[in-house]
Amino acid sequence: MSDFSAEFSRNLRASGVVGAGGAGFPAYVKAQGRAECALVNAAECEPLLKKDQKILEYFPGKVFDGLELMMKAVGAKRGLVGIKKKHEKVILRLEEIAKSRKNISVLEMGDYYPAGDEQCLVYEATGRIVPPGGLPLDVGCVVSNVETLYNAAFAPRPVTETFITVSGAVRKPATFRVPVGVTWREAVELCGGATVKAPAYIDGGPMMGKVMTDFEAPVVKASGGIVVLPKDHPLIVKKAQSRPVFSRIGRSTCDQCSFCTEFCPRYMLGHNVQPHRVMRTMLFSSGPGHKLHSQYGLLCCECSLCTLYACPEGLNPREACVAAKADLRELKTGFKNSSLNTGRAPRVHPVRDFRKVPVSKLVKRLGLEGYNKDAPWTEFSYKPPRVKILMSQHIGVPCVPSVKEGQRVEKGAVVGDVAAEKLGCPAHASISGTVGRVNEKYVEITA
Ligand code: SF4
Ligand code: SF4
Incomplete structure (x- = not known):
């Protein structure tokens, strides 16, 4: 180096x-x-x-x-x-x-x-x-x-702010920056609040984001935005499906048409991801058949195209892949030690260029046409009364808090860090103030 x-x-x-x-x-x-x-x-x-x-x-x-x-x-x-x-x-x-x-x-x-x-x-x-x-x-x-x-x-100036878009069912969709650690509720309120009585939030985009249950959860350095939708919007209902529900429906309905695989962008690149085979695991409660077919989900990047676009039956092959990966992690199986790791170089599928999914079609399929508007750049200069700095905002080992309750901190001060030899990086105070609650998950700061 x-x-x-x-x-x-x-x-x-x-x-x-x-x-x-x-x-x-x-x-x-x-x-x-x-x-x-x-x-x-x-x-x-x-x-x-x-x-x-x-x-x-x-x-x-x-x-x-x-x-x-x-x-x-x-x-x-x-x-x-x-x-x-x-x-x-x-x-x-x-x-x-x-x-x-x-x-x-x-x-x-x-x-x-x-x-x-x-x-x-x-x-x-x-x-x-x-x-x-x-x-x-x-x-x-x-x-x-x-x-x-x-x-x-x-760099080396500490990261204390993050850029986000708030869009969907909000009065004034906007893109702006906020101090790390403000709540998603505050971020939505800055945009005039939700326009529906019973809102649900997706942390991230409609495709890869997760439905949030806690609106008081803090914004983190990797946050990209939030999409607000009515709680009964089909996208929210689909994303909130539990494993027993999508497994039961998948077991009885999947006809193995393999559209999910045929549209999978990683399969199109030549990687051996075959969500339709992962769907077959639902027919096995455990055993070798379960493990063999689960392996076809190991290289899934969780893009959701199979679930939210390709499957004609409205099933959930993406979550089947996510669950399969989790099961295999328990068995200490990753792609490298799976039976699919043949060492052969991948070859791009000959029809890849014709299977690309236009975003305009996707927006229609997701039922988001009415929400697909600009979210103009806005400077709110928001000064939150309190922030919650999560100790795990990165891949790797979580930070260990390095401050104590009652301590005064300035914006940019380190409030948690990771040992130098471990994967991870420090978390910083995003506002100046007094440290409140401190535990292994977060450090609270009041202005
Ligand atoms: S596209 Fe749907 S029905 Fe077809 S194999 Fe995949 S999960 Fe089953
Ligand atoms: S979620 Fe996974 S299996 Fe489904 S299309 Fe994306 S990469 Fe392929």
Whole structure:
């Protein structure tokens, strides 16, 4: 690792920069790798979410600064911003800025889902297929989210704010930044509140996000946004299905048509993901048949296309894959030690280009046409009375609180950290104030 990579990686860790696309992977780890191509994932294909586009529209220079730092750290010869063609105005601006930056260009992509899946993005940008169970680094690429690079440009300044979109059934959909640790209820109230009597919230986008039961839950560094919908909206009902319910319905209804597999973006890339075979596990209570078919879910990226778009019976193969992965984790089986790991190089399906799912069709299928509006950039400058800083906002080992009740902290102070040799990064106070409750899950701060 070069001196620059080591220093940049230290700065990223100190500032607590994590993958802001939802995953929360500590960014310093990526900066320690070697890659020929650094990609900015600006595809943002989740319907209704706009935060990456707004960051690129209002703060493009900072994202380019972060990209240049990442390129230098990993030794990349080129940088690519992967963004959908439909964002013409933003693309013009990015191309203008790219002229003054070395080896950076814009990759225009079609408006389909899930263009932002990092393995799909790597293939579109380079023609390379990430090996099954592998990482983009295995094919010489490093992929970072727009907000991650924006934050990287400021490192070692601590990450104390996060960008979010609030959309759906709210009075004034908006994209804005808030201190980490405000509640989702506060974020929705900033947008004028819900327009329906009995709202339900999806944390994240309609496709990959989860239905929330606790509106007082705090916004975290990896949060992308929230979609508010009526509680009885079919998308909420489907997402809230429990395992016994989707298993019972799946067992009696799945006709093994395999549409779920035929539309799966990872299967189309040549990975052995076959959700229709995972659905077969519902016919077995346990035993070898269960395990064999469960393995076909191991490489599922949980994009939800099979469940929310492909299945003609309205079943839930995505959750079947999620459950299968959890079962196999208990048995200590991952892809690498599964019987599907043949070592053969994946080959892209010949009809992949014709099976791409346009986002416009997806929005109709999800019943979101009435909510598919702009969420304009808004500066609220919101000063919350209290924040709750979660100790687990990243992939890896949770932070251990480093402050005590009653202690005074300034904005940006470390309130929890992870041992240097473990995967993880510190959490910071997002406001100045007095520390309230402290436990292994969170640190509360009152202004
Ligand atoms: S698409 Fe639906 S019905 Fe067909 S195999 Fe998949 S889960 Fe079963
Ligand atoms: S959620 Fe379904 S479509 Fe998406 S990767 Fe998993 S199996 Fe494939």
